[in-house]
Amino acid sequence: MSTTKYVTVEGHQIAYEEMGEGTPLLLFHGIPTNRTLWRNVMPQLSSHYRVIAPDLLNYGESDMPQDTDVSINAQSRIMSKFMGALGISRANIAGHDIGGGVAQLMAVKHPEKVNAIVLIDSVCFDSWPIPEFAPLLEPGVEEKTTSDELVNILKDFLPKGVFDQSVMTEDLVRLYVGQWSSDQGKAAMFRNLRRLNKEYTQAIAGELKHLPHETLILWGDHDNFQKPEYAPQLEQAIPNASLVWLVNAGHWSIDEQPEKVTKLIGDFLQKNGNHQ
Numbered sequence: 069m070s071t072t073k074y075v076t077v078e079g080h081q082i083a084y085e086e087m088g089e090g091t092p093l094l095l096f097h098g099i100p101t102n103r104t105l106w107r108n109v110m111p112q113l114s115s116h117y118r119v120i121a122p123d124l125l126n127y128g129e130s131d132m133p134q135d136t137d138v139s140i141n142a143q144s145r146i147m148s149k150f151m152g153a154l155g156i157s158r159a160n161i162a163g164h165d166i167g168g169g170v171a172q173l174m175a176v177k178h179p180e181k182v183n184a185i186v187l188i189d190s191v192c193f194d195s196w197p198i199p200e201f202a203p204l205l206e207p208g209v210e211e212k213t214t215s216d217e218l219v220n221i222l223k224d225f226l227p228k229g230v231f232d233q234s235v236m237t238e239d240l241v242r243l244y245v246g247q248w249s250s251d252q253g254k255a256a257m258f259r260n261l262r263r264l265n266k267e268y269t270q271a272i273a274g275e276l277k278h279l280p281h282e283t284l285i286l287w288g289d290h291d292n293f294q295k296p297e298y299a300p301q302l303e304q305a306i307p308n309a310s311l312v313w314l315v316n317a318g319h320w321s322i323d324e325q326p327e328k329v330t331k332l333i334g335d336f337l338q339k340n341g342n343h344q
Contacts, residue, residue, distance in 0.1 A: 072129055075153045077146050080136070083129035084122035084150075088114025091183065092156045093337070095121040096147065098165020098191075099260055100222055102128030104243045105164060108326035113334055117160070122150060124167070128247055132256040139263040140166050140191070144173035151181060160337055162186035164322060165294065166196070169269050175279050176272045184340045185283040186333055187302065189291050189319050193273050195298045197264035200225060204261055215254040219245050222257075229319035231290040240323060276305040282340035283309040286332060288317035288324070 074081045085103060087110050097105040103121040110119045123130040125146055126138040136142070147170055151159060160183045163171035168190020175182045203209065204221070213221075222245045227236040248257045283306045287299035296313075303311040312332055317324040 075150065077125075077149045077153055080125055080131040080133055080146075082122055082125065082131075082146070082150055084120055085110070086118065086120045087111065088117055088119050090117045092151075092154075092159035093117040093119045094147070094151070094156075094159045094161045095119065096143075096161070096163035096167030096170050097121070097124065097127070098163075098167045099127075099264070100225075100248065100257060101165070101244045102247055104128075105322055109322060109330045109333065112330050113337075116334070117337065120154070120156075120159075122147065124170070126256045126260055132252055134255065134259075137263065138260055139265055139268060140169040140173060141268045142263075144170045144177065148174055148178055148181060157181065158183055160184045160186075162188065162333060163190060164188040165319070166191050166264070168192070169196075172272060172276065173268065175281055176275045179280060182281055184337060185279075185281050185306075186286065186336065187283065188286045188329070189288055189294045189321055190285070190302070191266075191294060192269050192298055192302045192305075194266045194270055195294055196266055196269070197261075198293045200228070200293070201261055201264065204258070210254075210258045213254070215249055215251055218254050218257060219249050222248060226320070229291075229293055230324055231288065231316050231318040232324055235320070235324050273305065276302075277307060279306050279308070281306075281308065282336075284332065284336040284340075285309055285311040286314055286321065286329060287311065288314045288319060288321035290317060291319045291321070293319040 095106045103123045106121045161171045168187040230236050303309045314321045
Protein backbone atom coordinates (compact mmCIF):
# COMPACT_ATOMS: atom_id res chain seq x y z
CA MET A 69 0.00 0.00 0.00
CA SER A 70 1.03 3.61 -0.36
CA THR A 71 2.38 5.53 2.59
CA THR A 72 0.25 7.14 5.27
CA LYS A 73 -0.54 10.81 4.81
CA TYR A 74 -2.05 13.15 7.39
CA VAL A 75 -4.24 16.23 7.27
CA THR A 76 -5.54 18.28 10.20
CA VAL A 77 -9.31 18.61 10.57
CA GLU A 78 -10.85 20.43 13.54
CA GLY A 79 -7.47 20.22 15.26
CA HIS A 80 -7.16 16.44 14.86
CA GLN A 81 -4.81 14.49 12.62
CA ILE A 82 -6.72 12.34 10.14
CA ALA A 83 -4.61 9.57 8.58
CA TYR A 84 -5.32 8.45 5.03
CA GLU A 85 -3.93 6.64 2.03
CA GLU A 86 -4.26 7.79 -1.53
CA MET A 87 -3.71 6.07 -4.88
CA GLY A 88 -4.33 7.05 -8.48
CA GLU A 89 -5.75 10.18 -10.05
CA GLY A 90 -8.97 11.33 -11.60
CA THR A 91 -12.39 11.80 -10.03
CA PRO A 92 -12.00 11.29 -6.26
CA LEU A 93 -13.41 8.16 -4.64
CA LEU A 94 -13.59 8.22 -0.84
CA LEU A 95 -13.73 4.91 1.04
CA PHE A 96 -15.11 4.87 4.60
CA HIS A 97 -14.53 1.84 6.86
CA GLY A 98 -16.69 0.82 9.82
CA ILE A 99 -16.23 -0.50 13.36
CA PRO A 100 -13.97 -2.12 14.60
CA THR A 101 -11.89 -1.97 11.39
CA ASN A 102 -9.81 0.81 9.80
CA ARG A 103 -8.76 1.89 6.32
CA THR A 104 -6.95 -1.43 5.68
CA LEU A 105 -10.45 -2.80 5.01
CA TRP A 106 -9.97 -1.40 1.48
CA ARG A 107 -6.48 -2.80 0.83
CA ASN A 108 -7.70 -5.23 -1.87
CA VAL A 109 -10.05 -2.69 -3.50
CA MET A 110 -7.82 0.37 -3.85
CA PRO A 111 -5.14 -0.80 -6.31
CA GLN A 112 -7.49 -1.73 -9.16
CA LEU A 113 -9.86 1.22 -8.72
CA SER A 114 -6.90 3.61 -8.61
CA SER A 115 -6.28 3.01 -12.30
CA HIS A 116 -9.42 5.15 -12.97
CA TYR A 117 -9.94 7.21 -9.82
CA ARG A 118 -8.14 9.17 -7.15
CA VAL A 119 -8.89 6.66 -4.40
CA ILE A 120 -8.65 7.94 -0.83
CA ALA A 121 -9.14 5.78 2.27
CA PRO A 122 -9.09 7.69 5.57
CA ASP A 123 -9.03 6.30 9.07
CA LEU A 124 -12.07 7.81 10.79
CA LEU A 125 -11.28 9.90 13.87
CA ASN A 126 -10.51 7.58 16.82
CA TYR A 127 -9.54 4.70 14.47
CA GLY A 128 -6.35 3.37 12.93
CA GLU A 129 -3.59 5.95 12.69
CA SER A 130 -5.89 8.95 13.10
CA ASP A 131 -5.89 10.83 16.40
CA MET A 132 -7.69 9.28 19.36
CA PRO A 133 -8.76 12.34 21.37
CA GLN A 134 -10.16 11.67 24.83
CA ASP A 135 -13.19 13.95 24.80
CA THR A 136 -14.50 14.45 21.29
CA ASP A 137 -17.75 13.40 19.64
CA VAL A 138 -17.01 10.44 17.35
CA SER A 139 -20.59 9.59 16.39
CA ILE A 140 -21.38 9.05 12.70
CA ASN A 141 -22.87 12.55 12.82
CA ALA A 142 -19.50 14.02 13.87
CA GLN A 143 -17.60 11.73 11.47
CA SER A 144 -19.73 12.92 8.55
CA ARG A 145 -18.92 16.54 9.43
CA ILE A 146 -15.22 15.74 9.79
CA MET A 147 -15.12 13.80 6.51
CA SER A 148 -16.83 16.69 4.73
CA LYS A 149 -14.11 19.02 6.04
CA PHE A 150 -11.49 16.36 5.19
CA MET A 151 -12.60 16.66 1.55
CA GLY A 152 -12.15 20.42 1.75
CA ALA A 153 -8.71 20.06 3.30
CA LEU A 154 -7.68 17.93 0.30
CA GLY A 155 -9.17 20.43 -2.15
CA ILE A 156 -11.96 18.06 -3.19
CA SER A 157 -15.30 19.70 -3.98
CA ARG A 158 -17.10 16.54 -5.14
CA ALA A 159 -16.42 12.82 -4.80
CA ASN A 160 -17.81 9.35 -5.24
CA ILE A 161 -18.28 7.84 -1.79
CA ALA A 162 -18.30 4.22 -0.67
CA GLY A 163 -18.93 3.16 2.92
CA HIS A 164 -19.05 -0.10 4.84
CA ASP A 165 -20.88 -0.63 8.14
CA ILE A 166 -20.94 2.70 10.08
CA GLY A 167 -18.93 4.15 7.17
CA GLY A 168 -22.12 3.67 5.15
CA GLY A 169 -23.97 5.69 7.77
CA VAL A 170 -21.36 8.45 7.39
CA ALA A 171 -21.90 8.32 3.60
CA GLN A 172 -25.70 8.59 3.96
CA LEU A 173 -25.40 11.60 6.27
CA MET A 174 -22.98 13.35 3.90
CA ALA A 175 -25.30 12.72 0.95
CA VAL A 176 -28.31 14.12 2.82
CA LYS A 177 -26.53 17.13 4.31
CA HIS A 178 -24.18 17.97 1.43
CA PRO A 179 -25.72 16.44 -1.70
CA GLU A 180 -23.64 18.76 -3.88
CA LYS A 181 -20.41 17.18 -2.60
CA VAL A 182 -21.39 13.65 -3.60
CA ASN A 183 -21.37 12.10 -7.09
CA ALA A 184 -22.37 8.46 -6.70
CA ILE A 185 -22.75 6.37 -3.55
CA VAL A 186 -21.85 2.77 -2.72
CA LEU A 187 -23.25 1.34 0.53
CA ILE A 188 -21.83 -2.02 1.62
CA ASP A 189 -23.42 -3.94 4.51
CA SER A 190 -24.28 -0.50 5.82
CA VAL A 191 -25.93 0.66 9.01
CA CYS A 192 -29.31 2.21 8.25
CA PHE A 193 -32.59 3.04 9.94
CA ASP A 194 -32.68 1.11 13.25
CA SER A 195 -30.33 -1.69 12.13
CA TRP A 196 -27.72 -0.87 14.78
CA PRO A 197 -25.98 -0.83 17.23
CA ILE A 198 -25.69 -4.57 17.01
CA PRO A 199 -26.56 -6.58 20.16
CA GLU A 200 -23.11 -8.18 20.16
CA PHE A 201 -21.63 -4.90 21.45
CA ALA A 202 -24.20 -4.37 24.23
CA PRO A 203 -22.32 -6.33 26.95
CA LEU A 204 -19.32 -4.04 26.53
CA LEU A 205 -21.47 -1.03 27.41
CA GLU A 206 -22.69 -2.39 30.76
CA PRO A 207 -21.64 -0.21 33.70
CA GLY A 208 -18.12 -0.96 34.94
CA VAL A 209 -17.13 -3.17 32.02
CA GLU A 210 -14.63 -0.71 30.54
CA GLU A 211 -12.88 -0.26 33.89
CA LYS A 212 -12.44 -3.96 34.51
CA THR A 213 -11.59 -4.96 30.93
CA THR A 214 -7.87 -4.86 30.08
CA SER A 215 -6.74 -3.97 26.57
CA ASP A 216 -5.65 -7.62 26.15
CA GLU A 217 -9.12 -8.81 27.14
CA LEU A 218 -10.75 -6.36 24.74
CA VAL A 219 -8.54 -7.63 21.92
CA ASN A 220 -9.56 -11.21 22.77
CA ILE A 221 -13.25 -10.23 22.72
CA LEU A 222 -12.77 -8.69 19.27
CA LYS A 223 -10.79 -11.72 18.07
CA ASP A 224 -13.83 -13.85 18.96
CA PHE A 225 -16.21 -11.34 17.38
CA LEU A 226 -14.60 -10.85 13.95
CA PRO A 227 -14.98 -14.45 12.66
CA LYS A 228 -18.74 -14.28 13.35
CA GLY A 229 -18.93 -11.74 10.52
CA VAL A 230 -17.66 -14.00 7.74
CA PHE A 231 -19.41 -16.78 5.88
CA ASP A 232 -16.09 -18.40 4.97
CA GLN A 233 -14.16 -18.78 8.23
CA SER A 234 -10.85 -19.24 6.42
CA VAL A 235 -10.94 -15.58 5.35
CA MET A 236 -10.54 -14.27 8.91
CA THR A 237 -6.87 -15.19 9.21
CA GLU A 238 -4.65 -14.28 12.15
CA ASP A 239 -2.98 -11.66 9.98
CA LEU A 240 -6.31 -10.05 9.09
CA VAL A 241 -7.47 -10.08 12.71
CA ARG A 242 -4.21 -8.36 13.64
CA LEU A 243 -4.80 -5.65 11.01
CA TYR A 244 -8.15 -4.85 12.59
CA VAL A 245 -7.55 -5.29 16.33
CA GLY A 246 -3.99 -3.98 16.63
CA GLN A 247 -5.29 -0.41 16.91
CA TRP A 248 -7.21 -1.33 20.10
CA SER A 249 -4.37 -3.19 21.82
CA SER A 250 -2.93 -0.30 23.90
CA ASP A 251 -4.54 1.55 26.81
CA GLN A 252 -5.14 4.47 24.46
CA GLY A 253 -6.66 2.14 21.87
CA LYS A 254 -8.88 0.44 24.44
CA ALA A 255 -10.21 3.81 25.61
CA ALA A 256 -10.82 4.84 21.98
CA MET A 257 -12.75 1.66 21.22
CA PHE A 258 -15.02 2.16 24.22
CA ARG A 259 -15.59 5.78 23.15
CA ASN A 260 -16.55 4.52 19.68
CA LEU A 261 -18.92 1.96 21.18
CA ARG A 262 -20.62 4.59 23.35
CA ARG A 263 -21.29 6.68 20.24
CA LEU A 264 -23.06 3.95 18.27
CA ASN A 265 -26.52 5.46 18.04
CA LYS A 266 -29.31 4.69 15.61
CA GLU A 267 -30.92 8.10 16.12
CA TYR A 268 -28.67 9.54 13.39
CA THR A 269 -29.77 7.12 10.67
CA GLN A 270 -33.37 7.22 11.87
CA ALA A 271 -33.33 11.03 11.76
CA ILE A 272 -32.54 11.02 8.02
CA ALA A 273 -34.68 8.00 7.08
CA GLY A 274 -37.38 10.22 5.62
CA GLU A 275 -34.87 12.33 3.71
CA LEU A 276 -33.29 9.43 1.80
CA LYS A 277 -36.15 9.62 -0.69
CA HIS A 278 -34.86 13.03 -1.82
CA LEU A 279 -31.34 11.82 -2.63
CA PRO A 280 -30.55 12.50 -6.31
CA HIS A 281 -27.48 10.26 -6.37
CA GLU A 282 -27.10 7.00 -8.21
CA THR A 283 -26.58 4.46 -5.43
CA LEU A 284 -25.24 0.91 -5.39
CA ILE A 285 -26.08 -1.26 -2.38
CA LEU A 286 -23.94 -4.36 -1.84
CA TRP A 287 -24.90 -6.82 0.89
CA GLY A 288 -23.59 -10.16 2.06
CA ASP A 289 -26.55 -12.54 2.05
CA HIS A 290 -25.18 -14.15 5.24
CA ASP A 291 -24.47 -10.90 7.12
CA ASN A 292 -24.96 -11.68 10.83
CA PHE A 293 -24.43 -8.10 11.98
CA GLN A 294 -26.26 -5.88 9.48
CA LYS A 295 -29.21 -8.13 8.78
CA PRO A 296 -30.02 -8.81 5.10
CA GLU A 297 -33.66 -7.72 5.53
CA TYR A 298 -32.42 -4.11 5.74
CA ALA A 299 -30.90 -4.19 2.25
CA PRO A 300 -34.20 -4.07 0.28
CA GLN A 301 -35.55 -1.45 2.70
CA LEU A 302 -32.57 0.76 1.91
CA GLU A 303 -32.99 0.11 -1.81
CA GLN A 304 -36.65 1.16 -1.61
CA ALA A 305 -35.85 4.30 0.40
CA ILE A 306 -33.27 5.71 -2.05
CA PRO A 307 -34.80 6.53 -5.45
CA ASN A 308 -31.85 5.72 -7.73
CA ALA A 309 -30.63 2.68 -5.84
CA SER A 310 -29.89 -0.83 -7.03
CA LEU A 311 -29.16 -3.77 -4.74
CA VAL A 312 -26.69 -6.52 -5.56
CA TRP A 313 -26.41 -9.50 -3.21
CA LEU A 314 -22.97 -10.87 -2.44
CA VAL A 315 -23.82 -14.55 -2.34
CA ASN A 316 -22.16 -16.61 0.40
CA ALA A 317 -20.61 -13.58 2.07
CA GLY A 318 -21.04 -12.24 5.58
CA HIS A 319 -20.57 -8.77 7.02
CA TRP A 320 -16.88 -8.58 6.05
CA SER A 321 -17.91 -9.07 2.43
CA ILE A 322 -15.05 -6.90 1.14
CA ASP A 323 -12.57 -9.35 2.69
CA GLU A 324 -14.48 -12.39 1.48
CA GLN A 325 -15.09 -11.30 -2.12
CA PRO A 326 -12.66 -8.45 -2.89
CA GLU A 327 -12.51 -9.11 -6.64
CA LYS A 328 -16.29 -9.15 -6.98
CA VAL A 329 -16.74 -6.04 -4.82
CA THR A 330 -14.03 -4.19 -6.77
CA LYS A 331 -15.59 -5.10 -10.11
CA LEU A 332 -19.10 -4.13 -9.00
CA ILE A 333 -17.90 -0.77 -7.72
CA GLY A 334 -15.80 -0.17 -10.83
CA ASP A 335 -18.61 -1.05 -13.26
CA PHE A 336 -21.09 1.08 -11.32
CA LEU A 337 -18.80 4.12 -11.24
CA GLN A 338 -17.97 3.80 -14.94
CA LYS A 339 -21.67 4.22 -15.60
CA ASN A 340 -22.64 6.69 -12.92
CA GLY A 341 -19.79 8.32 -11.09
CA ASN A 342 -17.28 9.47 -13.62
CA HIS A 343 -18.32 13.09 -13.99
CA GLN A 344 -16.66 15.88 -12.05
